[in-house]
Amino acid sequence: xxxxxxxxxxxxxxxxxxxxxxxxxxxxxxxxxxxxxxxxxxxxxxxxxxxxxxxxxxxxxxxxxxxxxxxxxxxxxxxxxxxxxxxxxxxxxxxxxxxxxxxxxxxxxxxxxxxxxxxxxxxxxxxxxxxxxxxxxxxxxxxxxxxxxxxxxxxxxxxxxxxxxxxxxxxxxxxxxxxxxxxxxxxxxxxxxxxxxxxxxxxxxxxxxxxxxxxxxxxxxxxxxxxxxxxxxxxxxxxxxxxxxxxxxxxxxxxxxxxxxxxxxxxxx
Amino acid sequence: xxxxxxxxxxxxxxxxxxxxxxxxxxxxxxxxxxxxxxxxxxxxxxxxxxxxxxxxxxxxxxxxxxxxxxxxxxxxxxxxxxxxxxxxxxxxxxxxxxxxxxxxxxxxxxxxxxxxxxxxxxxxxxxxxxxxxxxxxxxxxxxxxxxxxxxxxxxxxxxxxxxxxxxxxxxxxxxxxxxxxxxxxxxxxxxxxxxxxxxxxxxxxxxxxxxxxxxxxxxxxxxxxxxxxxxxxxxxxxxxxxxxxxxxxxxxxxxxxxxxxxxxxxxxxxxxxxxxxxxxxxxxxxxxxxxxxxxxxxxxxxxxxxxxxxxx
Numbered sequence: 001x002x003x004x005x006x007x008x009x010x011x012x013x014x015x016x017x018x019x020x021x022x023x024x025x026x027x028x029x030x031x032x033x034x035x036x037x038x039x040x041x042x043x044x045x046x047x048x049x050x051x052x053x054x055x056x057x058x059x060x061x062x063x064x065x066x067x068x069x070x071x072x073x074x075x076x077x078x079x080x081x082x083x084x085x086x087x088x089x090x091x092x093x094x095x096x097x098x099x100x101x102x103x104x105x106x107x108x109x110x111x112x113x114x115x116x117x118x119x120x121x122x123x124x125x126x127x128x129x130x131x132x133x134x135x136x137x138x139x140x141x142x143x144x145x146x147x148x149x150x151x152x153x154x155x156x157x158x159x160x161x162x163x164x165x166x167x168x169x170x171x172x173x174x175x176x177x178x179x180x181x182x183x184x185x186x187x188x189x190x191x192x193x194x195x196x197x198x199x200x201x202x203x204x205x206x207x208x209x210x211x212x213x214x215x216x217x218x219x220x221x222x223x224x225x226x227x228x229x230x231x232x233x234x235x236x237x238x239x240x241x242x243x244x245x246x247x248x249x250x251x252x253x254x255x256x257x258x259x260x261x262x263x264x265x266x267x268x269x
Numbered sequence: 270x271x272x273x274x275x276x277x278x279x280x281x282x283x284x285x286x287x288x289x290x291x292x293x294x295x296x297x298x299x300x301x302x303x304x305x306x307x308x309x310x311x312x313x314x315x316x317x318x319x320x321x322x323x324x325x326x327x328x329x330x331x332x333x334x335x336x337x338x339x340x341x342x343x344x345x346x347x348x349x350x351x352x353x354x355x356x357x358x359x360x361x362x363x364x365x366x367x368x369x370x371x372x373x374x375x376x377x378x379x380x381x382x383x384x385x386x387x388x389x390x391x392x393x394x395x396x397x398x399x400x401x402x403x404x405x406x407x408x409x410x411x412x413x414x415x416x417x418x419x420x421x422x423x424x425x426x427x428x429x430x431x432x433x434x435x436x437x438x439x440x441x442x443x444x445x446x447x448x449x450x451x452x453x454x455x456x457x458x459x460x461x462x463x464x465x466x467x468x469x470x471x472x473x474x475x476x477x478x479x480x481x482x483x484x485x486x487x488x489x490x491x492x493x494x495x496x497x498x499x500x501x502x503x504x505x506x507x508x509x510x511x512x513x514x515x516x517x518x519x520x521x522x523x524x525x526x527x528x529x530x531x532x533x534x535x536x537x538x539x540x541x542x543x544x545x546x547x548x549x550x551x552x553x554x555x556x557x558x559x560x561x562x563x564x565x566x567x568x569x570x571x572x573x574x575x576x577x578x579x580x581x
Contacts, residue, residue: 092421114429121432128432129425135435135501157436 017042017183017215018063019083023072025058031239032058035072038234038244042182043213047230047247049220049262055239056219057187063217064104064185065094076183099129103176103214107188109168112175113160119146119171120156126179145174149204166197170204177208184209184216190225202228223266227251235259276336276365284331285363290314294332294487298478301489306451307419308402313485323356323381324482326398330360330379333394333478339367341375346383346524346541353381370544382445384466386523386545389475391492397460399481402488404448404458424456427499435504444509450497451490465508465524470496513538516558518549 018040025032033055040046048056061067063074065086075083078097086094098104106112113122123142124132132138143153149170160168169189176184189205190198206229209216218229226233226247234244235256243256254260277283284291290312297311316324334340340360344352348370356379357368369375372387379396389395405415408426418424427448434442447464451457459467460479470477470490477490490496500506514521516537523545525538537558540546550559 091417092423095417095421095423117429117433118436120436121429124432125425125429128428129423131425133428133502135432136503138432139436 014041015077016040016083017044017077018217019073019075020063021073021075023059023062023069023074025062025067025069026239031055033062033236033239036234036236036241037072038241040183040215040217042215044232045209045216045218045230047218047220047226047233048236049223049226049233050236051221051262054236056221056236058239059236060185060187060217060219064098064102099126100179101182103179103181103184105169105172105176105184105186105189107191109160109165109172112172113168115161116159118157118159119151119163122160122171122175123178126175130179141178145178146171148208149174150200166193166201169193169201173205173208177212177214180212182215184214186216186218186220188220188222189218190220190222198225205229223251223263235262278362281363283336283364284334284360285316286314286328286331290328291332294328297487298329298332298489301478301487302476302491304455305490305494306455306457306488308486308488311485311487313482316482317359318355320483321400322352323379323398325480325484325487326379326381326396326482327356327359327480328482329396329478329480329487330377331363333396334360334364334366334377336364336366338376339369339374340364341369341372341378342380343378343383343385343542343544344381345526346385347543349543371548372544382461382463383524383541384462384469386540386542387548388469389473391474393475395473395475395477397462397477397479399458399460399479399486400483402458402479402481402484402486404446404456419455422454424450427456428501431499431501431504435501441500441504441506447506448499450499452495453497456499457488457490457496463509463524464498464506467496467498467506468508472496511538514556515540515546515549516556518546518554518559519556520546520549520554 016039021037023036024034036059038046048059050056058067062069068087074086076086078084104112120139120142123145124138127138127141143156146153146156151167151170160171163171190201193201202225218226220226230247232244233247233250234241235250235258237258243250243254243259250259251263254263294311297309301307301309313325314328316327318324318327340357342353342357344350347353360366361368372378372385375393377394377396378385381398384395403415405418405426408430409415409418431441445461445463446458447467449457449459449467449470459470472493474492476492479488498506511525513525515523515525517539520540523540523542526541528537528539530536
């Protein structure tokens with residue numbers, strides 16, 4: 001057995017969770033993303049970086065079936081029964097996937113939370129959506145999750161609009177993870193937060209992702225986020241993936257001129 | 270009145286609506302009965318009444334009423350409030366049918382916000398006036414989304430509302446428009462009836478029809494259909510109970526209205542169903558403030574006040 005085979009053999013035994021092939025989307029003349037392909041395995045975190053307008057968010061929306069692609073396929077291992085094209089799934093099943101097996105963390109927590117529903121109700125919504133009908137149990141689970149994202153359990157009946165930005169973001173994470181999803185999509189999870197809050201949130205996310213073995217797709221323009229969270233990295237520019245590889249490898253030894261520019265643009269304090 | 274002359278105002282078609290419209294509404298009603306709890310869109314017409322005053326219920330009543338039917342109209346349980354009186358007079362004028370206040374004698378009962386206390390029987394039709402047919406509207410403003418939620422049976426969101434009630438008030442504080450599941454499939458708004466009346470919808474022998482005029486939707490519950498009020502396992506559905514009895518008829522089973530009597534805290538509780546209350550009084554029941562008992566209470570101490578009371 002060669003060294004290469006030794007490395008790839010265990011991988012082959014694990015079935016991929018998400019496989020993306022030749023995904024393209026354009027908005028008329030404007031290019032969203034072009035010919036993106038990658039495979040994600042259970043428990044793996046992939047980062048997508050690039051400047052504004054490079055097609056990161058378009059790609060994320062395609063992956064979580066919020067947008068229809070012009071070409072290409074997104075296949076997901078539904079219920080551990082093998083890869084199936086998510087755009088060929090019946091709509092009820094796709095929506096069910098969205099609120100059980102997948103999580104979606106928005107950049108702005110206002111998009112992902114119900115602002116006029118209490119924190120407990122926000123966390124409990126997914127549980128009730130999958131049939132939980134015992135108030136005490138729902139509330140217990142909500143309290144547990146609030147503590148896991150380091151929110152004070154005493155604020156379970158407060159509405160998220162009375163929370164700080166960082167707390168809202170943590171609440172959004174709790175709301176998504178309560179059904180123990182296998183795959184979480186995150187769009188700029190630390191956007192709009194100050195650096196100390198960012199650091200704590202990243203620490204928390206890293207802990208949760210590792211502990212629960214969640215696979216994640218993290219879209220960000222912040223290289224520090226991917227350095228901490230992502231196993232692998234894809235660099236996008238003008239809708240295309242220009243470089244991909246292991247995170248440390250790409251960040252420490254960038255090959256593509258654009259990646260070199262991106263890495264060197266980070267301010268060293 | 271000569272026998273040849275129709276009993277209704279000839280200037281109008283029977284029951285006000287033209288025959289094609291009535292057929293269209295009847296088709297919608299048949300579909301609604303076939304799929305209990307499902308909201309069927311229909312081409313709502315302008316009625317000679319403002320939206321919000323029962324135009325949907327009136328269109329449904331106009332489509333099912335026949336010349337030999339007897340009609341009863343109630344508003345908040347009462348036969349003699351503005352809405353009930355004007356709708357009853359409208360149908361008298363455009364159909365010439367007999368009207369009644371007696372629940373047992375009515376073939377069609379158009380109602381706003383109550384189900385009569387007297388149990389309904391087979392062959393009766395209860396027509397509800399519906400302000401907002403969509404039970405999910407306050408939680409999800411998009412019609413495209415609520416239709417999908419109904420289509421796929423995704424009703425978890427409704428429990429979020431009940432959860433919020435318990436979290437905030439310690440119990441399910443929703444007292445009217447309390448959401449129900451019809452035939453185990455469709456989530457349905459029972460219209461703003463008090464939740465006291467929700468159990469009466471279950472396995473009711475009468476046909477229950479719901480018309481929403483502004484929103485242009487019709488839905489229905491066929492006789493003997495399963496209707497369940499939503500709840501949590503540890504917070505089961507309960508109806509309101511009062512420590513009081515009706516001040517006029519002494520009933521402890523009926524739904525009571527609180528009536529403020531003066532500006533110094535005086536109040537009385539009376540049956541909201543006026544026909545039920547009157548029937549009980551006619552049968553000899555009486556409450557604390559019924560005419561006779563007030564006279565008896567006042568008589569020993571102040572005879573003159575009794576006189577003035579009776580004049581008033």
